Amino acid sequence: MNATDEAGRMPQTAASLLRASTLPALEARILLTHALGWRRTELITRGDEPLAEAACAQYRALEARRAAGEPIAQIVGAREFFGLEFEVTPHVLIPRPETELLVETALAALEGITAPRALDLGTGTGAIAVAIASARPDARVWALDRSAEALAVATRNAAKLLDAKRPGGALQLLQSDWYTALDPALAFDAIVSNPPYIRHGDPHLTEGDLRFEPRGALTDEADGLSAIRIIVAGAGERLVSRGQLWIEHGYDQAADVCALLAAQGFENVHSRADLAAIERISGGVWKHGGTNGE
Known part of the structure; x- marks a missing residue:
């Protein structure tokens, strides 16, 4: 049986957050790995792991910024170019x-x-x-x-x-x-x-x-x-x-x-x-x- 929080709700997971996102799948994955501090492969290997509500809230805040149009690179503060990861502001x-x-x-x-x-x-x-x-x-x-x-x-x-x-x-x-x-x-x-x-x-x-x-x-x-x-x-x-x-x-x-x-x-x-x-x-x-x- 899956654990529930104090309010009796099922905890969110990386997989459930991605399913619920209205963003394009790639953008949602980038923001979620950034919020969680995970590698992209961990979205698969740890996709059903219960997440702390603080981590979910952080991801939702990033998701809202992107939905408002803010560039992904500015949200995560980086962009890959020519095989190198550059800081972006x-x-x-x-x-x-x-x-x-x-x-x-x-x-x-x-x-x-x-x-x-x-x-x-x-x-x-x-x-x-x-x-x-x-x-x-x-x-x-x-x-x-x-x-x-x-x-x-x-x-x-x-x-x-x-x-x-x-x-x-x-x-x-x-x-x-x-x-x-x-x-x-x-x-x-x-x-x-x-x-x-x-x-x-x-x-x-x-x-x-x-x-x-x-x-x-x-x-x-x-x-x-x-x-x-x-x-x-x-x-x-x-x-x-x-x-x-x-x-x-x-x-x-x-x-x-x-x-x-x-x-x-x-x-x-x-x-x-x-x-x-x-x-x-x-x-x-x-x-x-x-x-x-x-």
Whole structure:
């Protein structure tokens, strides 16, 4: 016979909470494991184990936050990206799977280069920069953001996910409005960025997870290309000869971004599609040489 509580009710279990949830099954499982401090496999192996009411109440509170629209990543404070788990707060953009294409492309650009240098503009959580540094321990990577709150998150993620003794040294984090605070003597083998590119007035800004993310990381409050123009215009002075620039952009911006790159003098300009067949990033090769200083 199953035990009952003092009021004569059957105790809740992980299985019963999941059955009763109105959330999508995957979201409910993520929130429940977070509330209970369990691994996902324990939802199976311990699924019929009676739970304390405090644990059930904690899960229901998380469930209510998600039902109100708050992003899963902000509720649990983490999101996996490129095989690494990053801290996420309301001060940073939530890393998304499609942005992994930017990391993969940057790593391809650095292939065959000994101790390469890479620059991530508008780093947010540090996901792009940390992923590159993790995959290429010999690389020296700089990560810039104008937000002090975002840099604090990126700093914690770098400390957690990167070995401070890696051959390339510690990740260089710098508060900067794009290139402004960067040492002008530096030049890079690859520059990457996931800048704010959503147009002002785009209805997506008032839908889904975007409602809870920092607006300044999403939109330039203009045509969606303002930040991209700055990045493209300043990249040549920061790239070594044959260095590459790659930028993430909106689903309908590939032609515009490619035109900006070509007009600035980049060669082999083209776009790459993500797994959803959306042209997600555009870039090119710098045919001239940067300062390439120390």
